[in-house]
Amino acid sequence: MARAPGLSVRFKLTLSYAGFLMLAGLLLLANMWMYLSSLPDVTTAPGALPGRSVILRTFAPDAGAVLVFLLVFGLVGGWILAGRVLAPLTRITAATRMAANGSLSHRIRLEGSQDEFRELADTFDNMLARLEAHVAEQRRFAANASHELRTPLAISQALLEVARNDPEQDHGELVDRLHAVNARAIDLTEALLLLSRADQRSFTREPVDLSLLVEEATETLLPLAEKRGTTIETTGDITTAFGSQALLLQITMNLVHNAIVHNLPEQGTVWVRTSLRSRTAVLAVENTGEKLSPQLVSTLTEPFQRGTERIRGDHSGVGLGLAIVKSITQVHDGTLTILARPAGGLRITVQLPSAPRPST
Numbered sequence: 001m002a003r004a005p006g007l008s009v010r011f012k013l014t015l016s017y018a019g020f021l022m023l024a025g026l027l028l029l030a031n032m033w034m035y036l037s038s039l040p041d042v043t044t045a046p047g048a049l050p051g052r053s054v055i056l057r058t059f060a061p062d063a064g065a066v067l068v069f070l071l072v073f074g075l076v077g078g079w080i081l082a083g084r085v086l087a088p089l090t091r092i093t094a095a096t097r098m099a100a101n102g103s104l105s106h107r108i109r110l111e112g113s114q115d116e117f118r119e120l121a122d123t124f125d126n127m128l129a130r131l132e133a134h135v136a137e138q139r140r141f142a143a144n145a146s147h148e149l150r151t152p153l154a155i156s157q158a159l160l161e162v163a164r165n166d167p168e169q170d171h172g173e174l175v176d177r178l179h180a181v182n183a184r185a186i187d188l189t190e191a192l193l194l195l196s197r198a199d200q201r202s203f204t205r206e207p208v209d210l211s212l213l214v215e216e217a218t219e220t221l222l223p224l225a226e227k228r229g230t231t232i233e234t235t236g237d238i239t240t241a242f243g244s245q246a247l248l249l250q251i252t253m254n255l256v257h258n259a260i261v262h263n264l265p266e267q268g269t270v271w272v273r274t275s276l277r278s279r280t281a282v283l284a285v286e287n288t289g290e291k292l293s294p295q296l297v298s299t300l301t302e303p304f305q306r307g308t309e310r311i312r313g314d315h316s317g318v319g320l321g322l323a324i325v326k327s328i329t330q331v332h333d334g335t336l337t338i339l340a341r342p343a344g345g346l347r348i349t350v351q352l353p354s355a356p357r358p359s360t
Helices: 009-037 052-100 116-165 171-198 210-227 245-261 321-331
Strands: 206-209 230-236 240-243 268-277 280-287 335-340 346-353
Touching: 009 052, 052 116, 116 171, 206 210, 206 245, 210 230, 210 245, 210 268, 210 280, 230 245, 240 245, 240 280, 240 346, 245 268, 245 280, 245 321, 245 346, 321 335, 321 346
Parallel strands: 230 268
Antiparallel strands: 206 240, 268 280, 280 346, 335 346
16 A cells, blocks of 8 residues: 655654653643742842742753653653664564565564563464464465366376277277266365365355254265265254354265275275364264274365275275365364274364354
């Protein structure tokens, strides 16, 4: 924003200090003048004290000299004091300029005890840290998304090259393989769009019963579970959260789908529970499966990360399931907790604000 040039804050503080000091001096000298003016005007005699008129004539030039001294002292002292007080602000301004030029790694790290400037500096440092982490995450996401989107395109190109060089190849098999690759690219694109929409917080909040969403997700994914030999067990009472029904259904679908796919090859189990704790609606999903290390579990919410090896099987997903769950949970002001089960598998808990009670 273009602004007209003006006085610096340091100069304004200097004038304020000097003006306040001059005002205090004027009030003090005025009181002394009034006191001296109230003294009796005694005729000067040998050995007697000076009269009022003599004292006032002597006091006037001395008072002027005191005022000049206070003015100079106030300006010089005010300039020094203002510089010391505004020194932290100068460092904060320099750090802000560096951040505006793209340097997000710089930190102010203002020393000293807690005050308004230190609080501002610490808040700015925390903001830079979060912004730097967000930018790094977005760069990793863009790189991973480019790689994931390039893979099906490269496969399609290779299949078409083979078909062009080998006219006798079975075109039915080629069409089936191209259809599978294209379906995966569409799923990945839709997941990316859903992830971007979830971060915008552009949705209407309403009471949503998580137990009904669990029933819907279980019925939808039951054929997949039966195909993989996985048992789904659901428990819980009415659990009303406050948010978007479509997005919360997406959370439930993703968690149950992941629990089915990343499970034991045979006789796996998925437990889905809903509960209400005080003002928090809880959705918990557990599954059997391979034992996972805490280091691997901590990366599962990053885009395109999978708990098991990247096997391009059916229903293997695109690696965005838990990233979408995390994003939707955050925009609902909730928390997501992922823990590895000692026997294998995961225990994932989503805590969301419950719907407000109707007023009586």
